[in-house]
Amino acid sequence: MRDHSNHRQVNKQEAVRIITENCRFTPESESVPIQEAIGRILAQDVCANWDNPNTLTCRMDSVAVHWADFEHGMPDTSDWVRGKQWEFANTGVAMPQGFDTAIVVEHVVFSENDTKISFDALPSGKYAGTSAAGSKMKKGDLLVEKGTKITPLIAAHIVSGNHTHVQVVKKPKVLFMPTGNELVPVGGEIPKGKNIESNSYMIAAKIEQWGGEPMVADIVPDTKEALKKALHDAAARADIIVLNAGSSKGNDDWGIEMLEEEGTIFYHQTNHGPGHHSSFGILDETPVVGISGPPAGAAFTTDYYLYPAMMVYFGKNPMLSKIKVRLGQELGGMKKHQKPAGDSAKAKGEDRPMEGGEFYSVKQLILRQGEDGVIEAYPTKTMRPGAVEAEGADAYYLMPTWEGQRPPQKGDMIEVELRP
Ligand SMILES: Nc1nc2c(c(=O)[nH]1)N[C@H]1C(S)=C(S)[C@@H](COP(=O)(O)OP(=O)(O)OC[C@H]3O[C@@H](n4cnc5c(N)ncnc54)[C@H](O)[C@@H]3O)O[C@H]1N2
Numbered sequence: 001m002r003d004h005s006n007h008r009q010v011n012k013q014e015a016v017r018i019i020t021e022n023c024r025f026t027p028e029s030e031s032v033p034i035q036e037a038i039g040r041i042l043a044q045d046v047c048a049n050w051d052n053p054n055t056l057t058c059r060m061d062s063v064a065v066h067w068a069d070f071e072h073g074m075p076d077t078s079d080w081v082r083g084k085q086w087e088f089a090n091t092g093v094a095m096p097q098g099f100d101t102a103i104v105v106e107h108v109v110f111s112e113n114d115t116k117i118s119f120d121a122l123p124s125g126k127y128a129g130t131s132a133a134g135s136k137m138k139k140g141d142l143l144v145e146k147g148t149k150i151t152p153l154i155a156a157h158i159v160s161g162n163h164t165h166v167q168v169v170k171k172p173k174v175l176f177m178p179t180g181n182e183l184v185p186v187g188g189e190i191p192k193g194k195n196i197e198s199n200s201y202m203i204a205a206k207i208e209q210w211g212g213e214p215m216v217a218d219i220v221p222d223t224k225e226a227l228k229k230a231l232h233d234a235a236a237r238a239d240i241i242v243l244n245a246g247s248s249k250g251n252d253d254w255g256i257e258m259l260e261e262e263g264t265i266f267y268h269q270t271n272h273g274p275g276h277h278s279s280f281g282i283l284d285e286t287p288v289v290g291i292s293g294p295p296a297g298a299a300f301t302t303d304y305y306l307y308p309a310m311m312v313y314f315g316k317n318p319m320l321s322k323i324k325v326r327l328g329q330e331l332g333g334m335k336k337h338q339k340p341a342g343d344s345a346k347a348k349g350e351d352r353p354m355e356g357g358e359f360y361s362v363k364q365l366i367l368r369q370g371e372d373g374v375i376e377a378y379p380t381k382t383m384r385p386g387a388v389e390a391e392g393a394d395a396y397y398l399m400p401t402w403e404g405q406r407p408p409q410k411g412d413m414i415e416v417e418l419r420p
């Protein structure tokens with residue numbers, strides 16, 4: 001049996017710190033048409049390519065006049081002629097040639113057939129009611145800063161600067177590597193004792209959602225040689241590897257060993273469950289985010305540990321947003337980890353021994369506003385993260401479970417992290 005006693009266990013905060021400090025990327029950029037750029041990250045500042053507007057324009061639906069006629073007070077307009085002393089000018093259009101000032105139509109009194117006009121208010125000065133050339137943007141003005149995520153509004157803003165394409169950060173290639181002799185691809189008859197490889201579908205979708213280009217490796221059998229080859233091949237092709245399963249203590253769990261032998265491993269496990277068997281290493285300069293095999297753990301540990309690595313690639317904040325909320329309902333009785341040793345209904349040999357020290361149980365919670373306006377957290381049908389019944393929950397909570405810790409009570413303020 002292999003020795004796991006040297007395995008380094010860290011808490012979530014430490015794990016994210018290690019990931020963010022050790023992920024080093026030099027992303028390339030590419031030019032894409034704006035309509036394909038939504039959700040991408042700008043690789044360069046975008047500056048205006050023209051003066052907008054490029055001539056004096058009218059600000060509101062107005063009548064254009066000459067300031068000189070108003071300089072000394074309200075003029076006698078009885079003999080004014082359209083096209084000479086006044087002209088119609090509408091919102092956003094160029095001022096008619098020679099006119100410099102605009103009075104909104106609501107302050108214009110028209111004769112029955114619109115031939116005669118008078119005004120019930122004066123313009124404040126020359127160019128009142130108009131926008132100067134370049135007043136919205138001047139050629140060379142910074143429109144959007146490098147590093148900004150392109151949203152629909154930002155895309156339109158870039159277009160208004162006269163750009164058809166933008167330079168964006170290339171999508172990181174994130175390779176998901178399923179491992180395990182018992183796994184088979186979906187479809188058809190499933191041989192006895194085999195299990196369907198389903199995690200790749202979930203994780204590829206998350207990678208895409210977070211702005212990456214997902215790649216899925218073939219299922220890697222549980223041998224050191226196969227894993228070694230697969231990992232080096234993957235590192236040559238990908239920016240980030242997600243190594244799935246083979247993470248715990250089974251006699252064919254080689255993931256951690258291979259990382260240790262072939263690269264550098266920074267931590268082997270975390271002090272929370274589910275997700276206990278999450279790890280992080282670097283192999284051939286490629287970050288390897290190790291997550292446990294069971295789908296429930298794989299689901300949320302990618303939120304915890306792959307999301308930050310991808311955000312580092314984009315130069316974005318790798319932390320999940322934290323907020324303080326009020327617990328609206330008890331989170332349930334003592335959990336497995338809180339029970340004193342020997343108090344289990346199960347025989348001791350069925351349960352893994354607790355390693356002692358601080359250990360957190362990860363809960364998934366729904367947030368909604370309480371009657372007094374304070375945001376409250378409520379348990380989902382099951383609070384176990386990654387469970388289908390908990391999908392749709394808003395936040396994660398790390399509940400302390402070690403000896404001497406009192407579980408949070410209804411009404412307590414707790415800090416939760418929003419799901420990415
Ligand atoms: N003696 C101990 N046994 C286990 C421990 C422990 O501490 N001591 N930890 C348990 C916990 S917690 C977890 S989580 C799992 C971790 O298992 P692995 O990450 O090593 O994964 P496997 O053993 O290879 O597989 C477990 C389970 O998940 C299924 N799986 C794996 N990959 C996929 C995939 N891509 N798609 C769908 N399902 C997948 C696999 O078929 C197994 O059923 O270890 C516990 N045991």
Ligand code: MOO
Pocket residue numbers: 272273274275276277278292294296297298
């Ligand atoms: O690592 Mo396991 O995901 O704690 O259930």
